[in-house]
Amino acid sequence: MNPARFLLWGWLAATTGAAATPAGFQLPAFPAPALVREGGLPKEISSLRLLRDLFRGGVRASDNFEAADADYALLEGDSLGNLAAWLESACTAVGFEVRRARGLPYDGAVFARLLAVGTSLAALREKDIKLAMPIGVLVCRRDAAWGELPGDGEEDAYVIFATDAGMLIYDPPTRQLSPLKNFPNKAGITHIRF
Amino acid sequence: MLVVCGRLAIPRYRPYGPSVSGRLKSLFRTNVNYPRPRSRIPRPSSGWRRGVVSAAMAIAGMFGWSAGMRAEPVGNIVPDFAAITRNALVSLPPPPSWELNRISSFWTVEDVRVEFARLTDTPPRITSVRSNLLRADHAWAVAFKKWFLAAQKPLKMHYQHQLWDCDNYANGFVAFANLLALKAGEMRGSFCVGWATVSYQRAFAGIRAGGAHAVVIVGTSQGLFVLEPQDGTMVALKNFPNRDTIEEVFF
Numbered sequence: 001m002n003p004a005r006f007l008l009w010g011w012l013a014a015t016t017g018a019a020a021t022p023a024g025f026q027l028p029a030f031p032a033p034a035l036v037r038e039g040g041l042p043k044e045i046s047s048l049r050l051l052r053d054l055f056r057g058g059v060r061a062s063d064n065f066e067a068a069d070a071d072y073a074l075l076e077g078d079s080l081g082n083l084a085a086w087l088e089s090a091c092t093a094v095g096f097e098v099r100r101a102r103g104l105p106y107d108g109a110v111f112a113r114l115l116a117v118g119t120s121l122a123a124l125r126e127k128d129i130k131l132a133m134p135i136g137v138l139v140c141r142r143d144a145a146w147g148e149l150p151g152d153g154e155e156d157a158y159v160i161f162a163t164d165a166g167m168l169i170y171d172p173p174t175r176q177l178s179p180l181k182n183f184p185n186k187a188g189i190t191h192i193r194f
Numbered sequence: 195m196l197v198v199c200g201r202l203a204i205p206r207y208r209p210y211g212p213s214v215s216g217r218l219k220s221l222f223r224t225n226v227n228y229p230r231p232r233s234r235i236p237r238p239s240s241g242w243r244r245g246v247v248s249a250a251m252a253i254a255g256m257f258g259w260s261a262g263m264r265a266e267p268v269g270n271i272v273p274d275f276a277a278i279t280r281n282a283l284v285s286l287p288p289p290p291s292w293e294l295n296r297i298s299s300f301w302t303v304e305d306v307r308v309e310f311a312r313l314t315d316t317p318p319r320i321t322s323v324r325s326n327l328l329r330a331d332h333a334w335a336v337a338f339k340k341w342f343l344a345a346q347k348p349l350k351m352h353y354q355h356q357l358w359d360c361d362n363y364a365n366g367f368v369a370f371a372n373l374l375a376l377k378a379g380e381m382r383g384s385f386c387v388g389w390a391t392v393s394y395q396r397a398f399a400g401i402r403a404g405g406a407h408a409v410v411i412v413g414t415s416q417g418l419f420v421l422e423p424q425d426g427t428m429v430a431l432k433n434f435p436n437r438d439t440i441e442e443v444f445f
Contacts, residue, residue, distance in 0.1 A: 024288045025377065029281030066442075068361035068391075068408065081274035089278050094377035107323050107384045109444075110372045117362070117369040121349055124358050132356045139323060157323045175270045191321055193444065 027093050030122035031086035033133060034079035036164045042073045042129055050134065050162055050194060057167045057180030059189055067194045069132035073123075077165030080177070083135075087115045087172055101173045108157030111172045112137035115159055134162035134194060138169060141188030147176045151184075160192060287344050290337035292378035300326045301386055301413055303445070309418050313431050315438040318390065322445035327386035328375075332414040336428070338374070342367055343426050353424070360401075361408040363423040364389035368410065386413030388445035390420075396435035399427035411443050 035042040047067035054065060091098045091111075098111065116135040123129040138160040145151040149171065159170040160180070167180035180186070301309075303322045310317040330338070345351075351366065353359060371387045390411045397403045399422035410421040411431075418431040431437055 024286050026283040026285050028278045029284060031278065069356045069359070071356060081272050082277040084271040085273035085275045085278045088273055089275065090373070091376060094373060095379065096376040104381050105324070105383055109323050110369075110376075110384065113365055113369045114373060117366045120358055120362055121351065121366075124352065124354060125350055130354065130357055132362075139321070155323055170271060175273070177269045177271045193321075 025094065027118075028086055028089040030118045030125070031082045032122045032126065033073070033083065033119050033129075034076040035129070036074040036076055040128075042131055044071050044131055045074050045134070045162065046071055047194070053162060053167050054180070054192065057183075058186050059180065059192070060187065064190065065192045069194075071131050072134040072162060072194065073129065073131040075134060075161050075163045077161075077163035077168065080161060080163075080168070080170070083115060083119060084170070084172070084175065086118055087111060090114065090118060098172050099175075106173070108159070108171070109137045109139070112157060112159040115172075132194070136160045136162075136192060136194035138189060139191040140185045141190065142185055143188045144184035146171075146178070146184050148174045149176070155190070160194075162194070284348060286348055287341060289341050289374050289377070290334055292334075292374070292380070294331035294334040295328070295378070295380070298329050298331055298415065300383060301329055302326055306386070306413060306418070306443075306445075309413075310431075310440075310443075313418065313437060314440065318440040319442045320445070321442065322384070322388070324384040324445070326383045327413060327445060328380070328383045329386050329413045329415055330371075332416040335412050335414045335419070338371060339421060339426050339428060342370060342423065345370070360424070361389065361391075364408040364410050367421070367423040384445060386445065387411070388443050390443040391441045392436050393439040393441060394436055395439050398422070398435050399425055406441075411440075 037043060047070055050067055050072060051065055059065075088098045091114075101111075112135070116133060116137075119135055120133045123133055136159075137157055139155065139157045142149060142154050142156045143151055149156070159172065161168045161170065165179070169178050169180055169183045170176070303320055303325055306327065307317060307320055310320070351358065351363075353363075368385075368387050368389050371385050375385050388411050389408055392407050392409055394401055394403050394405055394407050401407050401422070410423050412419045412421055412428075416430075419428055420431055420434040420437070421428045
């Protein structure tokens, strides 16, 4: 075949194919977690240590705690900015503004799960990370006001991080962050899952 | 290649809640030592000391202060967008059209409970923040399953014990289903797609019997389905061989 004709057919096939295929979408690169390290390797904490940290944070013994893995990494407490930025950017990439999410029917577990998945996928690309990411979901009754959030008794879900600064609670739409020990709705926690 | 997930380590700690039956305890036995709940809970001392503490707290309360109950100033995360924009984007294949889901119906969480009670001997505990769950069109759910399998390559998703094992596959499936709902501008409610912990008494979809495993539960226009996210096997709940040992479902 004439090379010019071959190139023409190739170009035609490529352009018509692209026109017929619905567009995919893009997400920001997954956020590499900053982990606490010991001797160069990520520090390992057990699910029992997570439970102990919850007790230290003042969570009542009756709260339901579940961990899907036996060993977890530990996040650096002052490095959560890139995780929050990824969550907001990923949602913006699909046309959804996290900051306005509470004006719509809201399920915080969706965002906690998305952040845990994105961070785990980023860690999966690192050669020396073998541990589960310590990002979970905390479900509680909003009995007391917390910053911008009212104390109206509604059930709500937040992101919970295990860090070297202790357990931290994060609400993506308001960007509020609180150590567990200062979280005003500790008494209303019904579920914590890592 | 299918990989058999390791046992899920699920420490249960319900000293005041409903006790887990001995059978389920044995199913979910892990290498983690269960704490002995009551002996570890600090208890207020009895007698006159308790009275003194109560009186002190009452007096403190009169002055508007109570230990551990006052909300501390709230901090905020400052998102580091610069760190995110430095890296290349991840391109994903075109997702199935959402149009099929525009006429989807809803299930309440109670409806889901009833459905599990009808189809299983021991219905699992169901955890959901939302009371209404949007049922996916069945054809959409099947198309999404294929999309998820196709997206695993650009996502560089591969099995790795603990970091990305069965619960992560199941969580990932649910997270991307929810992300597509956000992308479609779905405002009616959360999706009826959740992940479940199951004690495998019988082998299914390449996963051997004898351990705990995580799968996806999908409520579609044709009922409840169980999906193995590692290979895409999808069966109706009534045909899932381990339906009676589903421990818990998280929507």
